Structures are given as C-alpha cells and as structure tokens.
Amino acid sequence: MLKNKKDIFIKILTLVIITFSFLIALDEKGCEEDQSLVIISIIPGSSAEIAGMKPGDVIVSYNGKEVHCIKKLGMLKDEVETDSLEVVIKRDENITSFTIPKGIIGIYLKELLPDIEFEKDAVIVEEIGRLDWDTGESNSFIAALTRIAEYFGIQKDYTYLMGTSGAVFRIQFYEDWCPSAPDATVGFDCGTVAVKSINLNQKSIFDKEAKNKEKTQQKIMEAIDKKIPVIAIDLIEIPEWGLIVGYQKNGEELIVRTYFDRREGYDIAEKFPWSISIISEGKGEIDDAKNFKNSLKIAQELYETEKYKAYYSGIAAIEYWIKKIQEEKFESLDDEKFNDVMLTNAWIYERLADDRMFGAKYLKSFAIQFPQAEDDIIKLASIYKTENKLMTSAEKIAPYPFQIEKRDDWTDEMRDTQIEILTKVLEKEKEAYLIIKDINKKIQD
Secondary structure, three states: OOHHHHHHHHHHHHHHEEOOOOOOOOOOOOOOOOOEEEEEEEOOOOHHHHHOOOOOOEEEEEOOEEOOOHHHHHHHHHHOOOOEEEEEEEEOOEEEEEEEEOOOOOEEEEEEOOOOOOOOOOEEOOOOOOOOHHHOOOOHHHHHHHHHHHHOOOOOOHHHHHHHOOHHHOOEEEOOOOOOOOOOOOOOOHHHHHHHHOOEEEEEEEOOOOOOHHHHHHHHHHHHHOOOOEEEEOOOOOOOEEEEEEEEOOOOEEEEEOOOOOOOOOEEOOOOOOEEEEEEEOOOOOOHHHHHHHHHHHHHHHHHOOEEOOEEEHHHHHHHHHHHHHHOOHHHOOHHHHHHHHHHHHHHHHHHHHHHHHHHHHHHHHHOOOHHHHHHHHHHHHHHHHHHHHHHHOOOOOOOHHHOOOHHHOOHHHHHHHHHHHHHHHHHHHHHHHHHHHHHHHHOO
16 A cells, blocks of 8 residues: 555655755645745754744745745755854744754744635535644544544544554554554554444445546545545545545545645645545444453454564564564665665654553553453553653664665664664563453453
8 A cells, every 4th residue: 555655755754854954855846935834843952942933933034035835945055155044934923033053953844825715615524623743643544533533522532542443552564664564454454443442333435546436526525515524545645544524616626634734724635535434423332441351352462463464463573573674685775665664664663652652541541440450451551651661762763764864874783773672672562462461361251
C-alpha cells in the first residue's frame, strides 16, 4: 500500500521543518500569494526563541523580502551574505521585527491558505475536531475514529481506543523496509477492533485502481447527507488516514480534515481516496471491562503470532528488525533505497515509543477495576513506560531523512546504539509477554 507513501512522506517531512542550515526544496507547486507561513513551534534555545518569536507568529518577510512558503524561505536563507538579518512577523494584528543570526532559525512551520468559501451546494458535517501531528495522536486511523466518537458524543478518547484496539500492544515489521507497519489497518487490523469496541458499525470500500469511483463517491455523499463523516486514506499529500466531512460541486470536491491540512478550518481534498470506512452508530452500552479483557487477549495473540501475512509481529518483529539493521549493507544502497530504509526505521522506532507510552496510560486507567490482577497490570504499565524512556533517552539515533545533511550522518555508531536499545526493549517485551499471560489467567472468564 505504501511505496508512494514512502516517497511522498520524505517530501513532506522535508518541507515541514526549517531547523537546519539546509533545505531540500521539493515543493513543486511554488508559493501561493494568499497563503501564510505560520510558526507552529520553536526549538528551545534557538535563534527564534532567543529573539522572542512565538508559536502562532506569521512570517511576513525574511531579510527584506516577502515570503509565503517554506520553499522560498529556504531559498532566501541560502542567499544571506551578512552575519545577521531581519525577520518581520505578524502577531495578532501587530507587525514586529526581529534581528537574528544567519543560518538555523529553529522553527517548525506550516503553510496555511485562507479558509474555504463554500459553494452554495456544499453539504458539511459541522464541528469535527482537527487532526494534527502536534496532538500526539500519531496513529492516524485511531485519531480519525476518535474525532468521530467525539462527534457522536461517545466519551472515549484516543488512549482508550488505542488500548481497546490492541494498538498499544502491537509492534510489526514488514519483510522488507516499509513504513506501513504501524498503520492500524495492515497486518493485525486494530482499526476494525477499535470501531467495534465502541459499538459502532463499519462498512469499508477498497478500490486502489479507482474502478468503481462513481459508486464510492455516491456512498460518500450518502453518508455526508446523513451527517456522518467518513474515514478515508490519501486525501492530501500522502496515504495517511483522514476524514471526509463534506462535499460540494455535486461531489466533485471533497471537504476534509487531515494531518496535512493547509487551512485552519476544513480543507479541500487533493485526491480521491482509494479506501474508505463509513462509520455508523450502533446500539447498546459500551462495556469497558469486556473491552479491557479483549484487549489483553489481543495482546497475548500479538506476542504469540510470528507473522500476519508479510508483517512480523511482537517479539519476532523486534528480533527481525535488529537483524535487518545488523545485516543491511547500507553503504551499497542507492540514495532512494537508503532514504526508504532510514524513513522506515525512524517511523517504526518513533511509533513503538509512542504506542508503549499510551499503553502505560491505558493500563493504569484500568488497573483498579481488576483487583485480582492490579499489581500485574501496574507492573506491565511500568515496563511499557520503561521502554518508552529507553527509546527516547538517546537523541536522534534513528533519524528521519530530513534530520541529516548527508547520508554518512546516520552513522554505524548510531545504528549500534539503536541495536543496544532495541535489545533492551526486546528483553522488556519478553517480560511483558509473561505478565500478560498471568493477567489473562486472572481476569478472563
């Protein structure tokens, strides 16, 4: 599903961040004069923080020249010949200028277009929450489902759905380097489990070749007409899950929420999705205890299953991952393959750390409800918290392509350190498996 995802993800990651003295300008569209270049966060100790820039500031000009997009900012940075320069920003309705040294700015940016002026025939589901990486919700399918749950008035958050779906217990690794492994819907399908756990119904349509586009489009419009948002993949930029929240021009334009929105409000899809899930309300009360028990059954299955189709699972996945790093001939890879490998490695590493963090939160929230296994549940949560700390203690040992200037910057020493950390994580995972088996003996009917 994800050869294109690998290629385009590298592009997006490169475009999103301006924290280094280099920028690979991959944006093919150029700058749009009506868009804004907004600071979404600032690196501690950077030139931007020292100067007094803040998240929400809009960059108006850089070194005396107007700037509306990341690509142009990168070009202007390369043109600077003086030791310092002026950056003009708009904060609320006020214009302020800062003098900063040339080089690294230390800011994370987002390009934003003006909000949509909807057509007269637009049909819109109102008040759907945003999807964004800075929410910490890196599992895009579960995050999209969380927004739908909120819309339906279901008081179950992202942590709950990550837990009940089994996603917090899962680690997968594809037979070759591919960043699809953490996707909720591949290998072991956590997405379907999450939907069922909150008593919702799901009808999925997969049409990779767009052979039935008109039929899919009609199903989307029917759902929106009923005021039901639709989970869909590959709407803007790369194949991540998002939400279709409306349509206009007789369905030719889809109104969306995605991780790559270019507007503060709803956005317009660039592409027609090749997979959708139409979620509808079900009946009955959500049984938290039943969901927790089921999630621990799933957890044990995930640890005991070596592979789901082409995806290694659990302990086998980490062992295979370590082996791939040890045996890969990095120096012989062409640049495209090298970037694929680096991206995959970084994404799976980051997601495992994130998922175990949410796993610890999920387990702690249920421990008191199962006094017969409370100590074991707390111990399992502690193991997952330790794994997260192990993986986040060493800075940038598993870098993304945009975080290095040249391929040699991802060194053998960094990979050796990662292997050491993953080996420690593997031992913790073995401990976790034994505890999960003990918990299941105590809580299952």
